[in-house]
Amino acid sequence: MTPELIEQRRDVMRICADARAGELAAALDALSPLPDASDFRTPESGLVMLRGRMGGDGRAFNFGEATVTRAAVRIDTGEVGHAYQLGRDRAKARVAAILDALVQSGKANEVVAALAPASRRIAEERALVRRQTAATRVDFFTMTRGED
Amino acid sequence: MYVAVKGGERAIENAHRLLAAKRRGPTDTPEISVEQIDSQLALSVDRVMTEGSLYDRGLAALAIKQARGDLIEAIFLVRAFRTTLPRFGVSEPIDTAAMDAERRVSATFKDMPGGQVLGPTFDYTHRLLDFTLATNGEAPPSPAEADELVGGMPRVTDLLDAQSLIERETDDGAEAGDLTREPLDFPADRDLRLQALARGDEGFLLALGYSTQRGFGRTHAFTGEIRFGEIEVEFAPEELGFAVPLGRISLTECQMVTQFTGSAEQPPQFTRGYGVAFGQSERKAMSMAMVDRALRAKEFDEEAKSPAQDEEFVLTHSDNVAATGFVEHLKLPHYVDFQAELQLLRRLREEHAEREDDGMREAAE
Numbered sequence: 001m002t003p004e005l006i007e008q009r010r011d012v013m014r015i016c017a018d019a020r021a022g023e024l025a026a027a028l029d030a031l032s033p034l035p036d037a038s039d040f041r042t043p044e045s046g047l048v049m050l051r052g053r054m055g056g057d058g059r060a061f062n063f064g065e066a067t068v069t070r071a072a073v074r075i076d077t078g079e080v081g082h083a084y085q086l087g088r089d090r091a092k093a094r095v096a097a098i099l100d101a102l103v104q105s106g107k108a109n110e111v112v113a114a115l116a117p118a119s120r121r122i123a124e125e126r127a128l129v130r131r132q133t134a135a136t137r138v139d140f141f142t143m144t145r146g147e148d
Numbered sequence: 149m150y151v152a153v154k155g156g157e158r159a160i161e162n163a164h165r166l167l168a169a170k171r172r173g174p175t176d177t178p179e180i181s182v183e184q185i186d187s188q189l190a191l192s193v194d195r196v197m198t199e200g201s202l203y204d205r206g207l208a209a210l211a212i213k214q215a216r217g218d219l220i221e222a223i224f225l226v227r228a229f230r231t232t233l234p235r236f237g238v239s240e241p242i243d244t245a246a247m248d249a250e251r252r253v254s255a256t257f258k259d260m261p262g263g264q265v266l267g268p269t270f271d272y273t274h275r276l277l278d279f280t281l282a283t284n285g286e287a288p289p290s291p292a293e294a295d296e297l298v299g300g301m302p303r304v305t306d307l308l309d310a311q312s313l314i315e316r317e318t319d320d321g322a323e324a325g326d327l328t329r330e331p332l333d334f335p336a337d338r339d340l341r342l343q344a345l346a347r348g349d350e351g352f353l354l355a356l357g358y359s360t361q362r363g364f365g366r367t368h369a370f371t372g373e374i375r376f377g378e379i380e381v382e383f384a385p386e387e388l389g390f391a392v393p394l395g396r397i398s399l400t401e402c403q404m405v406t407q408f409t410g411s412a413e414q415p416p417q418f419t420r421g422y423g424v425a426f427g428q429s430e431r432k433a434m435s436m437a438m439v440d441r442a443l444r445a446k447e448f449d450e451e452a453k454s455p456a457q458d459e460e461f462v463l464t465h466s467d468n469v470a471a472t473g474f475v476e477h478l479k480l481p482h483y484v485d486f487q488a489e490l491q492l493l494r495r496l497r498e499e500h501a502e503r504e505d506d507g508m509r510e511a512a513e
């Protein structure tokens with residue numbers, strides 16, 4: 001697998017993880033007609049232990065788990081798509097796995113385009129949070145104390 | 149010891165039916181939804197995730213609803229659910245410097261790259277009850293907006309690091325222990341201590357942190373930095389061979405900067421304590437950082453004679469699920485135990501009475 005393909009797959013996986021189930025379903029609709037897909041691994045929920053670092057940058061330690069759902073799907077052109085994402089939505093993970101298979105089948109640009117509304121919504125929401133956060137930044141000023 | 153007692157089945161069943169009705173409350177008020185708990189009691193959800201040691205907002209909100217708002221009961225429910233799930237593996241270590249910070253303050257440096265950003269905080273509120281909230285009346289004013297901040301937010305400890313005024317954390321690549329797999333053993337390394345503190349009871353750690361401020365193992369802590377925000381988590385599944393972005397979690401991180409240590413080889417420098425918690429859990433992260441530092445007493449050749457410095461005392465009592473299990477089991481029938489105690493007491497009293505009789509007789513003779 002080329003580094004470019006890995007990056008494409010990671011980019012799509014990131015959008016799929018951050019998107020809502022309805023947005024992924026809409027993206028899948030936009031990509032139809034779709035190749036037939038069968039479960040390579042039945043969607044399943046489980047845990048991933050989250051690891052942090054002492055002081056933020058030191059030795060690793062385990063600080064708690066998160067629910068994660070995974071799915072793997074084979075499309076009829078042979079590619080096996082995978083999904084691992086936070087949460088317990090098995091249907092959403094399965095759709096994400098189909099999208100990953102499509103990326104591998106050479107349809108990366110089409111998949112990214114189909115996910116564009118979700119990407120836009122996510123980017124807009126984060127920009128709003130950043131602007132609201134920026135408004136709470138403290139601007140210090142020093143009072144003249146009249147000593148000199 | 150408690151023994152199985154039969155005969156309570158119907159009472160138990162009816163008690164649980166009654167509990168379900170009490171949980172719902174009067175049916176002429178609307179039922180609270182899990183989504184409402186998630187969004188409007190968000191800090192309760194954060195605490196249940198942190199001490200339940202499981203990041204899943206929906207599950208934590210459901211647990212709070214089921215537990216009628218009893219957060220320790222909710223934490224218990226989350227811990228129990230966790231045991232039903234398989235573990236897929238361990239994430240890549242999270243880099244908190246990459247966090248999209250929604251709050252970042254330092255009590256030690258006024259001017260630092262990225263600045264002081266207050267975010268949604270109770271700090272500087274007047275703690276006066278707001279009765280408009282009781283009337284479901286006015287919508288809150290929409291949040292102010294300003295141009296996005298440019299440039300990153302390096303960790304404050306990295307700034308001090310450059311001048312080696314502060315203890316530097318190093319990654320020696322040692323594999324992190326996991327107390328959910330192997331029981332805690334003493335002395336425990338700092339990785340296991342931090343894992344235990346991360347899931348430890350906020351109230352217990354708050355009291356211990358406070359005790360160090362009052363002189364029981366004083367370290368003179370400063371809040372070097374607190375940051376809260378979202379951060380991406382990555383996981384590299386074996387079958388893929390590369391790290392998958394799993395999505396984003398929200399975290400609070402606290403870096404405490406504490407008083408000096410040095411040695412013949414090393415000039416004095418600040419030492420550190422570290423705290424991290426799911427969601428926006430500042431009090432917890434701060435308390436954890438203070439207790440982490442207190443528990444490093446031996447490492448710095450400090451005299452360890454206060455509760456917060458005693459790792460066995462701290463770590464065996466910090467888990468509120470374990471603590472509540474042992475305390476609350478006292479409610480279960482202990483009839484046989486108590487009968488034995490009662491018999492013993494009767495015998496002691498008989499012996500006492502006999503001794504008294506003997507004494508009276510001797511005195512009379």
